[in-house]
Amino acid sequence: MSLSPPPPLIIAGGGLAGCLAALALAQRRPETPFLLLEQGQSFGGNHIWSFFDSDVADEDRWLIEGAIERSWSGYSVHFPRRERVLAAGYNSLTSDRLDRLVRGSLRPDQYRLGATIADVKADSVRLGNGETLAASAVIDARGPDALDGLDLGWQKFVGREYRLAAPHRLERPIVMDARVEQTDGYRFVYCLPFAADRLLIEDTYYSTDPHLDRDRLGRRIEDYAAARNWQISALEREETGVLPVAMGGDFDRFWPVGSPVGRIGLRGGFFHPVTGYSLPDAVRVAMTISAQPDLATLGHRLREEAARLWRERRFYRLLSRMLFQAAAPDERYRVLEHFYRLGPDVIGRFYAGQSTMADRLRILSGRPPVTIGRAIKALLA
Numbered sequence: 001m002s003l004s005p006p007p008p009l010i011i012a013g014g015g016l017a018g019c020l021a022a023l024a025l026a027q028r029r030p031e032t033p034f035l036l037l038e039q040g041q042s043f044g045g046n047h048i049w050s051f052f053d054s055d056v057a058d059e060d061r062w063l064i065e066g067a068i069e070r071s072w073s074g075y076s077v078h079f080p081r082r083e084r085v086l087a088a089g090y091n092s093l094t095s096d097r098l099d100r101l102v103r104g105s106l107r108p109d110q111y112r113l114g115a116t117i118a119d120v121k122a123d124s125v126r127l128g129n130g131e132t133l134a135a136s137a138v139i140d141a142r143g144p145d146a147l148d149g150l151d152l153g154w155q156k157f158v159g160r161e162y163r164l165a166a167p168h169r170l171e172r173p174i175v176m177d178a179r180v181e182q183t184d185g186y187r188f189v190y191c192l193p194f195a196a197d198r199l200l201i202e203d204t205y206y207s208t209d210p211h212l213d214r215d216r217l218g219r220r221i222e223d224y225a226a227a228r229n230w231q232i233s234a235l236e237r238e239e240t241g242v243l244p245v246a247m248g249g250d251f252d253r254f255w256p257v258g259s260p261v262g263r264i265g266l267r268g269g270f271f272h273p274v275t276g277y278s279l280p281d282a283v284r285v286a287m288t289i290s291a292q293p294d295l296a297t298l299g300h301r302l303r304e305e306a307a308r309l310w311r312e313r314r315f316y317r318l319l320s321r322m323l324f325q326a327a328a329p330d331e332r333y334r335v336l337e338h339f340y341r342l343g344p345d346v347i348g349r350f351y352a353g354q355s356t357m358a359d360r361l362r363i364l365s366g367r368p369p370v371t372i373g374r375a376i377k378a379l380l381a
Contacts, residue, residue, distance in 0.1 A: 007033075007134040009295055012120050013141035014038025014111070016049060017265030017282040019102050021139065024063055024290035026106055032295075035133070036102070036111040037125065043102045044095030046239050048159065048192070048200065053089030054348040055280040060287055066101040067093040070194050078177040079337040086344050090173055092192055093279070117142065122260035122299065137262065137295040139302070144244055144266035149253030153245040153324045154210045155276045157190070158217035159202035160238050165231040167196040178333040180224065186323060186332035189224050198236075201225060206323060206332065210242050243276030247320045251310045255303055262299035264289075269306050272353050273316035274323070280352055281309070313353065315360050339363065
């Protein structure tokens with residue numbers, strides 16, 4: 001008598017976090033049956049994710065190496081009263097490369113595209129067509145649609161990748177150019193020079209409102225390009241994003257104790273409270289999942305990890321409150337301008353979410369970039 005194979009671990013959502021979890025399992029736990037579900041016809045959506053070399057441990061970099069589109073040896077920042085070039089490795093992944101990596105690394109029985117997910121439970125996933133898939137455990141990686149209980153601001157952006165009529169002459173990424181008009185909160189422009197005539201220009205701003213005016217930001221991108229005499233030959237792609245920035249909240253309300261379904265990515269609160277970036281956490285969590293010996297306790301283990309990070313990142317939520325509450329919208333750039341006076345190592349550990357106590361003291365030291373009264377009010381909020 002033959003026995004039925006055990007039901008697989010199901011990863012519900014084929015964005016960055018879900019894909020990295022699947023890739024880590026395929027490499028490190030090839031004996032573990034799993035199924036990666038994605039509602040679209042490709043993995044990763046339409047995105048670019050960037051990270052500093054110091055964001056990802058050297059021993060974990062193999063997980064994302066195949067999805068990297070371009071790497072640079074440094075980057076620049078520009079503010080009204082401060083400009084710097086920092087010699088820190090910077091890298092960008094694209095969803096196209098991530099999609100190819102997943103398809104090339106997983107077997108056809110380990111993933112399923114075009115699978116609209118209607119509901120997830122601890123032991124099953126119900127699809128939009130009514131089909132129910134049994135699971136040994138379920139990981140919910142469907143994105144930031146369940147952030148109740150968190151006090152949030154938003155980092156919003158539109159990015160356009162252009163083919164130019166002539167070289168742009170940028171030697172390195174511009175991570176922040178805050179010399180632009182400051183409207184509706186801290187605003188900056190972000191540029192990635194993928195080739196001599198291929199450039200991503202992204203208009204980004206921090207806002208208390210998650211609404212994104214795509215057309216308005218598109219016009220601002222075109223104005224920025226024109227002001228720098230970059231002649232646009234063709235628009236090759238466009239992406240948008242609204243990332244959560246955490247100022248506070250009730251973690252137990254966000255992820256109740258005893259919740260049976262594990263969460264990863266933005267849905268699990270695995271993102272930097274100030275930047276909203278999730279790639280460093282996605283790599284670390286993928287490695288945690290692939291090392292978990294008992295899938296039955298995976299949901300509990302992921303909640304433990306999310307709760308630990310929530311406690312440890314209280315300082316970053318304080319900085320988010322400073323950014324949103326301690327200065328008028330058109331003066332918020334001063335907080336980041338002040339931050340970029342620091343040493344490269346301090347800046348690198350900040351982006352990696354690994355600031356030491358000494359780093360934190362340095363970040364808060366010096367002449368305050370905002371009024372003392374409003375800063376104290378934000379600190380005590």
